[in-house]
Amino acid sequence: MADPAQLEAPDDPSRRSERFQLRVRDVHKSFGEHHVLRGLNLDIERGKINVVIGGSGAGKSVIMKHLIGLLKPDRGQIYVDGDDIVQMNQFVLNRIRTKFGMLFQYAALFDSMTVEENVLFPLLEHRRKQLKRSQMREIVREKLHSLGLFNVEKKYPAELSGGMRKRVGLARAIVLEPEILFYDEPTTGLDPIATRNVDEMIADISNKLGVTSVVISHDMASTFRIGHRVSMLYKGQIIASGNPDEILHNPNPELREFISTSKAVEMPPLDELTEAP
Amino acid sequence: MNELAQNIVLLVDRAWRAPFRFFQVLGEMLMLLGQAVLWGVRPPYRVGLLIQSMEFIGVGSLSIIILVAIFVGGVFGLQSVEAFRMFNADGYVGSAVSLTLTRELAPVLTALMVTGRAGSAMATELGSMRITEQIDALATLAVHPVQYLVVPRLVASTIMMPLLTVVFNVVGMVGAYIFAVILKGVDPGVFIYNIRWYTDVGDLGMGLIKSTIFGLALALIGCYQGYNASGGAKGVGIATMRAVVVASVAVLALDFVVTDVLITLGM
Numbered sequence: 001m002a003d004p005a006q007l008e009a010p011d012d013p014s015r016r017s018e019r020f021q022l023r024v025r026d027v028h029k030s031f032g033e034h035h036v037l038r039g040l041n042l043d044i045e046r047g048k049i050n051v052v053i054g055g056s057g058a059g060k061s062v063i064m065k066h067l068i069g070l071l072k073p074d075r076g077q078i079y080v081d082g083d084d085i086v087q088m089n090q091f092v093l094n095r096i097r098t099k100f101g102m103l104f105q106y107a108a109l110f111d112s113m114t115v116e117e118n119v120l121f122p123l124l125e126h127r128r129k130q131l132k133r134s135q136m137r138e139i140v141r142e143k144l145h146s147l148g149l150f151n152v153e154k155k156y157p158a159e160l161s162g163g164m165r166k167r168v169g170l171a172r173a174i175v176l177e178p179e180i181l182f183y184d185e186p187t188t189g190l191d192p193i194a195t196r197n198v199d200e201m202i203a204d205i206s207n208k209l210g211v212t213s214v215v216i217s218h219d220m221a222s223t224f225r226i227g228h229r230v231s232m233l234y235k236g237q238i239i240a241s242g243n244p245d246e247i248l249h250n251p252n253p254e255l256r257e258f259i260s261t262s263k264a265v266e267m268p269p270l271d272e273l274t275e276a277p
Numbered sequence: 278m279n280e281l282a283q284n285i286v287l288l289v290d291r292a293w294r295a296p297f298r299f300f301q302v303l304g305e306m307l308m309l310l311g312q313a314v315l316w317g318v319r320p321p322y323r324v325g326l327l328i329q330s331m332e333f334i335g336v337g338s339l340s341i342i343i344l345v346a347i348f349v350g351g352v353f354g355l356q357s358v359e360a361f362r363m364f365n366a367d368g369y370v371g372s373a374v375s376l377t378l379t380r381e382l383a384p385v386l387t388a389l390m391v392t393g394r395a396g397s398a399m400a401t402e403l404g405s406m407r408i409t410e411q412i413d414a415l416a417t418l419a420v421h422p423v424q425y426l427v428v429p430r431l432v433a434s435t436i437m438m439p440l441l442t443v444v445f446n447v448v449g450m451v452g453a454y455i456f457a458v459i460l461k462g463v464d465p466g467v468f469i470y471n472i473r474w475y476t477d478v479g480d481l482g483m484g485l486i487k488s489t490i491f492g493l494a495l496a497l498i499g500c501y502q503g504y505n506a507s508g509g510a511k512g513v514g515i516a517t518m519r520a521v522v523v524a525s526v527a528v529l530a531l532d533f534v535v536t537d538v539l540i541t542l543g544m
Contacts, residue, residue, distance in 0.1 A: 090421065091319070094416075097417060097418075106410065108410035110411055111409070
């Protein structure tokens with residue numbers, strides 16, 4: 001559970017340099033009879049890779065959609081740099097979203113556009129006044145090359161492999177150099193080598209750009225390879241949060257069962273934890 | 278027996294919920310329209326997308342409109358000649374055709390054709406963008422999907438529908454002329470004279486007002502269905518089917534209401 005000391009509303013703008021860039025407070029969300037989020041509290045650490053883990057259907061993607069303002073909670077607050085996005089009107093929220101970049105599970109590339117047009121799109125929308133078209137194209141090429149994509153500019157998304165599509169999606173997400181990057185199950189459906197490449201890409205971008213990363217995942221190997229802070233979602237609440245080591249040594253039975261079932265990481269035996277001072 | 282009782286309960290429950298669902302969907306559509314107005318008046322104004330939509334809805338529908346209009350005008354001319362000849366009044370074929378086309382047939386049939394072609398395409402396109410998260414992707418790129426996807430389609434359809442209706446009128450009249458005058462031997466002078474004598478700007482205006490309303494309605498329904506699609510490929514299919522069915526019924530229902538209002542207003 002989140003530390004109660006952190007539960008006060010971070011409404012002071014001077015807190016923008018504080019440790020947590022995103023804070024979710026007591027968020028509830030239901031879809032019909034289905035109560036998905038039940039008083040969720042979550043903190044996302046600035047400049048770090050924050051991984052939210054949880055079983056299928058636990059509501060991980062629902063959290064992501066709340067953080068980005070695609071869904072409004074029934075109750076609760078979501079603070080981005082101290083501003084509650086739940087209270088914002090759609091015009092202000094749309095402006096706030098320029099801080100965000102997101103890599104979707106299946107990349108969500110615009111299928112009627114070429115790779116170049118996809119990555120160019122955010123620049124055309126938001127940098128038209130500052131940059132010439134030739135400069136934009138140069139930026140696009142540079143981003144694609146930095147992610148290991150060569151000679152794909154004129155191809156359509158349907159012509160690319162799953163891994164390549166994700167990299168194009170990532171190029172599109174980082175082209176405006178956002179402050180916060182969201183990844184929705186980035187390694188789902190990829191082979192082990194592609195998974196490792198994507199992990200390295202996420203770590204690399206986090207290091208080079210210093211962005212805050214929020215990764216939604218159920219891949220334990222990836223989580224413990226790249227995560228600086230891990231939060232476990234269970235029954236609509238965060239039941240544990242901390243660095244990977246703290247998570248591995250957390251005695252919570254649901255957390256232990258979830259991590260140990262994946263067999264991707266070794267957990268210390270429970271009796272060792274209880275004997276510890 | 279138990280199963281029968283269960284089915285009856287289910288049926289009653291559905292019937293009970295239907296009116297609520299109708300008002301819920303109507304409310305959501307009006308909210309989408311409200312959002313489109315709010316986003317439509319805010320920059321950036323996406324002229325390129327508007328022209329693309331106008332090209333798709335207007336120019337793209339031109340051939341089917343011409344084809345339908347020529348046959349509808351033709352068959353209407355043909356039937357009218359047969360009917361009016363019984364009273365030795367076949368000179369009135371031109372006026373009967375022109376009045377019916379301008380006030381009723383042209384706006385309604387154009388709307389039904391555009392619904393089948395462009396309304397369904399809007400629902401399919403937006404629906405597949407919704408299920409592949411492309412609409413969410415737009416939002417995360419700080420581009421509001423309503424402004425980018427819905428506004429151009431609504432404006433384009435509202436502008437292009439009256440223009441297509443004018444084309445329908447003209448071509449329908451030509452069709453009627455071919456069948457009534459050339460094939461059935463109605464006097465061309467009387468045919469044209471009666472059109473000019475009985476049809477005035479008010480009749481044309483009534484048709485154009487209707488077609489503008491139909492244009493907005495069919496695009497709104499198509500966009501709403503696509504924008505709210507869910508459940509994979511099947512969901513897109515359902516959205517498309519609903520877009521066509523709901524828009525077609527809405528066009529006919531609106532036709533009744535608008536005609537009544539316009540006649541009351543003296544048109």
